[in-house]
Amino acid sequence: MTDKTEAAILNAAFATYAEKPTATLAEVATAAGIGRATLHRHFKGREDLMTALALKAIKDIDTAFEEATRDAESYTDAMRLGLDAMTALADRQTFLETEPLDHVPEVAREYDRQRKELTDAMEEVRKEGSIAANIPTAWAVKTYEAMIYTAWSMVKDGEATPKQASALAWQTLESGLAGDA
Amino acid sequence: MTDKTEAAILNAAFATYAEKPTATLAEVATAAGIGRATLHRHFKGREDLMTALALKAIKDIDTAFEEATRDAESYTDAMRLGLDAMTALADRQTFLETEPLDHVPEVAREYDRQRKELTDAMEEVRKEGSIAANIPTAWAVKTYEAMIYTAWSMVKDGEATPKQASALAWQTLESGLAGDA
């Protein structure tokens, strides 16, 4: 049950920290439906949990993105499919943005790698003609992430279904980066 | 010097919490360039500081928005001008989103009021024909806020000047909500 418990802890932690970045370990344990002692059995301490969360966040995003874009017909299409898949994982993205994680070399390295891959992919999207010339790639990447967060937020607030939200996000992103109003 | 010191504390706090939501009062004090004791002289405690920050955030945003949109020719134009002004205040917006503030009635009330005003204004923008029919107003509002945050983030990361960033934000928003790619 170790693996299942740890997964439950990590998932609960993502949800909890997305809601309240200052949450205590006790709150995370309660959210996971376990005792605080059990949390300490699986993760040596706060720092350990944070590192595990960061690495899992990166891995989950990688996996979801690869899975979703397996049979994309273009980089532009891959972005659309990826956005759809990521809408459910925005709590992980939020965690990575919120928590200062530079002090763990492995996390920093993986984070940079993922970010570079996304930037490279966006460059390909540009080559496909989906991005206006005056828009920097860095802006396109940040907007992409912002749309994922916004879609997630819509769902969280009960203002849209995941499908609706990611469709809106894609529509906004595609039109917005194409640039002709 | 009391007023100036308090302003310094609040501004430093916005910057600090935007960077690290779990920052301690000691870190805030250091960022403000004062001793921890002095912080306690101006704000009774953590809760007191948080409340002051929330109220100031709301007020700063109100003021900046009103100031910037004073001679807007339309609601759509007001949104553009407001976005420009808000780019520098995204740390306040971030604070309001990050910190759970429902438990202070006055803050909750002001927050709801401001949010409603923004939603109402966005409805007017819709009437001016700037928003595609299939896009909910709630989405338009969230996207607006997301673009402000994104512009701020670009500036913070040194990838654009404030002017460039808010121009990109407006271009993306206008084209994105108009909806025709």
Add this chain to the structure above:
DNA sequence: CTCAAATGAGACAATTATGTATCATGACTG
């Protein structure tokens, strides 16, 4: 069923953050 492993609950210690009080110092005011 039986046993080993995992767990929850609780007690406890250690660490960290918060809150309060005091005092000497420097700045500004009248």
Add this chain to the structure above:
DNA sequence: CAGTCATGATACATAATTGTCTCATTTGAG
């Protein structure tokens, strides 16, 4: 210049969080 006021530094008290340990109970595999 004298006095007041805010401040920084420091010490100290309290509270909250984190980390460790034990033990009775539960769970699950064999």
